[in-house]
Amino acid sequence: MHRRDLLKAAIALPLLPLALSPVTVSARTAAKGFTGPFTRVRPGDPGWPSQAQWDQLGQSVGGRLQQLHSPFETVGNAASEEALKQIRNPYYLGDTPSLTQTSGWVDAWTSRPSAYAVAAENTGDVVAAVNFARKHRLRLVVKGGGHSYQGTSDAPDSLLVWTRHMNRVSLHEAFVPQGCEGKQAPRTAVTVEAGAMWVDAYTAVTTEGGRYVQGGGCMTVGVAGLVQSGGFGSFSKRFGSASGNLLEAEVVTADGKVHVVNACHEPELFWAIKGGGGGSIGVVTKLTLLTHDLPDTFGAVFGAIQADSEASYRELIAQAMRFYRNALFNPHWGEQMKFHQNMLHLSMVFQGLSQQEAEQVWAPFFAWVKARSAYQFKEEPRVIALPARRFWDADFFRQHAPQLIVADSRPDAPRNHVLWAGDEGQVGQFIHGYRSGWLPQSLLDEHRIDALAGAMFQATRQWGFSLHFNKGLAGAPEDAIARSRDTAMNPGAMDAFALAITGSESDPAFPGMPGASPDLAKARQDRTRIDQCMDALLVVAPGAGSYVSESNYFEPNWQASFWGSNYPRLAAAKRRYDPDGLFFVHHGVGSEDWSDDGFTRLRQPA
Incomplete structure (x- = not known):
C-alpha cells in the first residue's frame, strides 16, 4: 500500500462505527434515491426460476446441475447409512455437496444444503452459475473445501457453485504473471484450480516436485479458501502467509466477467482476494502461487508436562514463554503450545534443523522441568525429524x-x-464457541513477559487455549513479512508472535442425523467460559485483532477485528466489483448492508 493510502485508511478506521450506523447509512441511501429493500427469492416465491429455466442452466453447464438433498433427509436408506459410516471422513464430506466440514454452531448456524448446485468443472460453468444467480435474484454460495467455521460455504434456498472437481495442479519452472513481462523476473510457481485441497498441492509440489508451497496445516482444506482468508500453515514463520505468496489469480466477478489479476493487472482486485475473505468479491477459479526451495528436513516435538499446583503452573507458563522468546522465536519453529488444567502440551514443528539440532534447542527447557519435583512428564518428550520431501x-x-x-x-x-x-476430532464438529486473538511481540519484552504469563494463567482458570506461533508472523524473515503485509489481512498479524485460539466442540450434529443430540445447555455454558478465557488473556492485548477463518461467529466490530486499517480499501473494492452485493457471506466485506441471512438488502453501500 502506498503511504498516502495507508494514511487514508488509518484515518478512516476510527470512523467505521459511525459510517456503518443505520442512521448515517439511511441518510446516505435516501440521498441516492434508495426506495426500499432488495430481496432475493426463495423456492415458492414469485420469480423463483421455473423448472424449464433450471433445465436450461443444466444444459449450459453440460448436465452438471444437481438438486441437493441431505443424505439424512431419508433415514435408513443406503445414502444415510453411508453418511453415518463416513461422518468422520473429511474427504467424504468434501465430496458430498450437501454437507460441510462443520455441522453447525450453537445459536449461530446449522449446516443445510443449497437448493441446487453447479458441480463446476471449468471456468465457463462458474460464469453460467454467476449469471443465472444474478439474473434470477438468487442467493449464491461458493464451496471448495467446505471448511468454513462461520457457515459461509452453505445456505438453504441458494444456488451453490461447487468447485470440488476443478482440482488440476500444474508446476512452472519460470512463471511471469500476465502483463508483468519485463517488470518481474521469472519464478518457480504452481497453478492450482479452485477445488483442489492442500493435499493435492503438497503431493505435486513437495512429494513429487521436491519444492515447497506455503499452504494450510490441515490437508483437506481447500486451496482457494485458505488463500482468500490469508492462509497460515505449519511453516508460515519461515515462508509467510499463503496469500502473500499469490502471484496471479483468475476470478469471476458479479457481472460474469473473467479477470486474470496480479500485481500488474487489476491490482486492487488482486489485493482484495489476498486475505479479504472468500465468497465476498468474486469466485476465484485458479491461483498461481510462488514455490520455494525445500528445506532438507521437517520435524516435530511432542510432549506434555503436568504441574502439581497453581503456583508451579504459573511458573511453568512463565518459563515456557521465556524459552520460546530465547530459543524458538525464529523462522525454524511453528505450531502450538496448549495450556489447560495445569498442563502444558507441546505440539511444535520445525524446518531446516536436524533431529540432533532440535534436541539441543530443547535440552535446556527439558532439563529445567526435570530438575523440579513440581513437574511430571505425562507424555515423555519426543523429537522426530524426516526428509522434508516425505512430510x-x-x-x-x-x-x-x-x-x-x-x-x-x-x-x-x-x-x-x-x-x-x-x-x-474436528471433522463434522458442532461448535460451542470459538475465539482467536493476535498477541503482539512486545509482550515478549522482559518488562511485559510476566504480565503475559499472568494473563495466560488467569485464562486457564476459565478454559484451555493454544498459542499458534506459526500464525503470528513476527520473527519471520523480512521477505516473508513484506509479502504478507502486501495483502488485505489485518496488519496486526505481522507484529504478532502468535495467534491465541480457544474453543470447544462436540460430535457431528447434521439436521436429521440419527443420534445427533448436542447438549445445547452445555454448549452455551462452554461458550461463556471460552469468552471468559479469551477476555482474561486479552487484558494484556486490548484491541487485538482476530483471524477471519478462526474467529468468533458473534465477533463485535468484525470489520476492524478481521482487517484493521485495510477495511476501507476492501470496502471500496467491493463497491467497484460487486456493487449490487451478489456475493454475501456472514461478516464478509459489505455484509453490513444485508440481513443476517443474506436475502434482504437493508441499505445501499456507502
Missing part, C-alpha cells in the same frame, strides 16, 4: 509412523488422501 508422503507415513495419519477409508480413495490423526 506429506502418505506411503512414507504408512511405513514409518502409521499412527500419525488416518486414511480416506473408501475403496476408491487415492492413496495420498490421508489426514493428520490430530485433525480427526
